[in-house]
Every structure is written in C-alpha cells, then in structure tokens.
Amino acid sequence: MPGTPPTRFTFLGPEGTFTEAALRTLPAAEHGVRIPARSVPEALEAVRSGEADAALVPLENSVGGAIPVTLDELVTGTPLMIAREVLLPVEFVLAADVLKPLAGLRTIAAHPQASAQCRHWLQDNVPDATVVDVLSNAAAALSAAAGEYDAALCAPIGVPRNRLAVLAEKVADRAEAVTRFALLTPPGPPPPPTGDDVTSLAVSIRHDQVGALLAVLTELAVRGVNLSRIESRPTGEQLGTYFFFLDCTGHVAEARLGEALRGLRRICAEVRFLGSYGRHRLQPEPPVQAPAGLSDTDFADSSAWLARLRSGEPG
Secondary structure, eight states: OTTOOOOEEEEESSTTSHHHHHHTTSHHHHSSEEEEESSHHHHHHHHHTTSOSEEEEEEEETTTEEOHHHHHHHTSSSOOEEEEEEEEEOOEEEEESSOOOGGGOOEEEEOHHHHHHTHHHHHHHOTTOEEEEOSOHHHHHHHHHTTSSSEEEEOTTHHHHHTOEEEEEEEOSOTTOEEEEEEEESSOOOOOOOSSEEEEEEEEOOTTSTTHHHHHHHHHHTTTOOEEEEEEEEOSSSTTOEEEEEEEESOTTSHHHHHHHHHHHHHSSEEEEEEEEEOOOSSOOOOOOOOTTOSHHHHHHHHHHHHHHHTTOOO
C-alpha cells in the first residue's frame, strides 16, 4: 500500500557483507525482515514482484566508482524509486579463526574488490601471503572460520557472526573510502523536502542532435541546479546511444528543479525520475545554496509577475 513504511527488506547478500551493515543502520530494517539476495537484479525483482517492500543495493564507491549493474537495472524493467541513500565508510578487517602472527599467513581469502582496495596494505604487511578470490566478503569470513585459508579480508560485521579473531583493523589503502547505497521502493510520492536533498535522474539524449548533452546541462545550470554527479551507461540498443545518470542538488517539489525537469522533458528522448530524497552526510556540511535570483522565492516572484502581465495588470 502506498505510503506504508517498509517492513520487508531485501539486500545484496549474502549475510555478513557491507550491504547488510548499511541496511542495519536503518531502524525500520533493523526491526524488520531482512532477506539476502544473490544479485542486484534479484534484489530489485523482489521489490517489483511484491515479495519485498524495499531493496538496498550499492550505487557507487568513492574508490571503485559506480556499480554498473545497479545503474543498468534502474533504467530497465518496471520503474523503481530511490527512497533514501545510505553512506557507509568501508573499512576491512583481517581476521582468522584464531590469533596468529601476520608473518605466518600464507593464504588470505578476499573478494576481488576488497583485495583491490587493500592491495598496498597487503603488500606492505603480508607480502608472502597469496590472496585467493572468493565470491563475497561473507564467503571470505566463512572460509577463514572453517580453516580453509589462514585469514580473510572481510567486513567487521562478519567477525562476531563467525567467531573470528581480528588480526588487523581498518585495513585499507585509503582510509576515507565510502560506499553509497540506494534504498529502492515501488514508485510513490517522494519524501518531503529536507532543505538538503538530492534528485536522481536517468536521461537519454537524441544521438543525432548536435550539442544534446550541453543542452541538458544548460537546463540545469541556468536554473541554479547544481549537478553533483554524472555517469554514462550504454542503452544496449545501438553503439553510441547512452543513458546519463544525474544527481542534482534539490527536490522535485522545489520550483527551480521543477522548471529544470520540464526543460529536460522537452529536449530529451527519455527522462526517468529516480527519486528525490534527503542527502546523507557523514560529516555536517552546509547545504548548497541557490545563486542569487534562482531561489524558490525568486521563481515564485517571477511567476506572479508574468501572471500579472498576462492578466493585463501593470508589471
């Protein structure tokens, strides 16, 4: 039922991953039903079919960039809406079934993305160990607990679950690494504006139109809409045709963003609204302010002025 808070959550599994850790930061999910999915498409299909109310999937990582499968899923199939974003600092731990010296490690289980984000740390601290690829951070923790490998790179959530001993904490080449997750629900009214919001869109442009991408950016810029992210993905229809994923500062309820959306609708081959939601900040920051002349008050004043002109009143 639209407007009903979600109680059944699916997430990119298995259990014991960063995605589960991010999901459990949401009070409703911590007290609701959490169902791991084997893939991003499976998680989103559970929402589309009604088996789950919401799905949490990774959207981008500050080191590795966007998650292509998530972007592709957002523009195919029945539309879904981003209800909120979750940012989670990514800090791995090196853990084993029992405490043991790092110098004695010969095999370390790790998901390829985990070992890529910790490559220099591993070279500096366990140069003689062989890193073995496994399917997930959770699988790495399980294999270390079973004694299949000497240790594992895994998410902190996997340590107590598998009764592991921590050999090293905050393992990473970049301490500031963050993953951004999206909570996806069936389409419905977006949450009310918070004053510090993000609107996500997917637009496709006419590939035979000169300056089409510039026209898209201009629709935003002339209305003072800040573009915080742009990412391209092929449409899969023919070579040279792309969807562009845009994250804009503002909320669909705001006049200037509404004006920009109308402009995009006129010039783009397709515009898919992916949601307006409050920005999640790990550290307090002031929201981006609209330039002079481009606030909602300015738009309301100019609309009232035009209405007076059209009615014959003096401007």
